[in-house]
Amino acid sequence: MESITFDEVMTLLCKDGIMRELSHNNNNHISALYLVLCIVSWQTMLYKPQRIDHMHFEIHDEQGGYRGDAYMCLKIEVASCTRMPLSELLMGFGVLLPSKNLCLSDDEASREAFQRKVEVNAKCFNAHFLTSIAGVRLKWVDTLACHLEYNPATKELFLFRFPSFILSCPSHSSGTGKRTVLQACATTNRFHCQWATESEVGCLLNEILLSYRLLFGQTKKSRALFRSLDPFCDVPRAVADPLLPILCGKRSCHGLVPLETAEYYLPRDFPVLRYRLSVLQDHLARATPRKWVQLWRDNRDSAHWLTFWAVIVFGALGTLLALLQVILQAVQIAFR
Structure with missing residues (x-):
């Protein structure tokens, strides 16, 4: 099933009487385009809309100036928005939906770590060790595309804080042929090997849920670490996600996540998030305790x-x- 374009969305809205026919060159058309882009962002949580003018559509910088693989660019031209399939349009920002077993780094050491570090043990790799031994700082974000991206310059690890959104998205399209907006963002072009297919979008959602257990839920000290954090300190309490403390702060949460184990094989259990986890593993492996407190905590x-x-x-x-x-x-x- 081909990915829909914004022109086709606007045509359908006009056909259903939700929107009236607009000229491509007037301000009303640009406002309508902005509205559609906002709706896509709310229903996918891949980005946060910032503003739009006659020339550009801009998204919010969730990563404090860091340009990783997810957000390589924060602006795209309005002129290119209308006729492109949804997946190709979003590619203008970066790899918001990565495909399986994808290593985007050109650095030889990173590629070597990607190939070498294929197993992860929850007792040796978790949020407790990342913060106490490797000095990683956790930053909670609103966009799914940033989850597990790591900024080596500031030692910030970005974590998506609304897992309930993932549970609201079915992993696969229903038998009626209807798809969620997030699934509609998948690529149908086999030449776009860096972008997720519809089945890989489902894999990504499951992996994000399981990653909360790997980082926090499966070890006592990491659960205690999460309980000392306040992921929603900068937003109204009414929007705090009640599922996050369950996934990260409870010893078990059967039925909410894929089957968790003590050890994971990344190409099988985390094929989409494999690269991001290998980057974190490599950073933790290189970390050397320099203080007596760190030496005491480092019982990997x-x-x-x-x-x-x-x-x-x-x-x-x-x-x-x-x-x-x-x-x-x-x-x-x-x-x-």
Whole structure:
């Protein structure tokens, strides 16, 4: 099924009497186009509309100036909006809906990490270790496209904070042939290998839900970390998503997410988010504890951790005993 264009959307709206026929060159047409773009954003949560003028349509910068793979550009030309399929139009901003097993980096080290780091253990890779050992800062955002993107310059990890939206989106189109707006954003062109197909959109939604469990829900310290956070501190309490604390702060949430395990194989369990997770894994692997508190918290390798602290404890005891022996000898000499 071909992706619909904005011209076709406007034609259907006029045909149904919702909108009257408008000239392509007047302000009313641009306002109508902006309205449609806003509706698409509200029903997909891929971007937040900023403003529109006669020349450009601009989206809100959710990442504080960081230009990653999701948002490579914040503006597109209005003239290019109308006749392009929805998926191709959104490609003008970046890879908002990535396809499976896609590595977008040209950096050799990143590509090597993508190929090498295919397994992830929830006990060794989670939000607790990312924040306490690797110094990662969590930033909660409103757009699904930014989820798990990492800014290495500021050490910010962007996390989508409205998982209830995902549960409201069926993973697959219904038997009636109707699709959600998000599914309509998928590509039908086999040459657009970087953009998700309709089935891959469903995979992405499931992976995002499972990623909350991987980062927070599956480890005690990460659940405690989430409970110390306030993901909705900058928005009215009325819009806070009640599902987020369940996914991230509860020990189990059966039926809400795909089957969780202690270890995941990224090409199978996280094929769409694989690249973003491999970037985080590589960053955590390179992180070296520099403070005693970090050394104490870094028990990713339990055998190495126990050996290290055993050496420290016995070394300290040996030093203390040697010091006591010297003191006793000094006392004995003094009283002779």
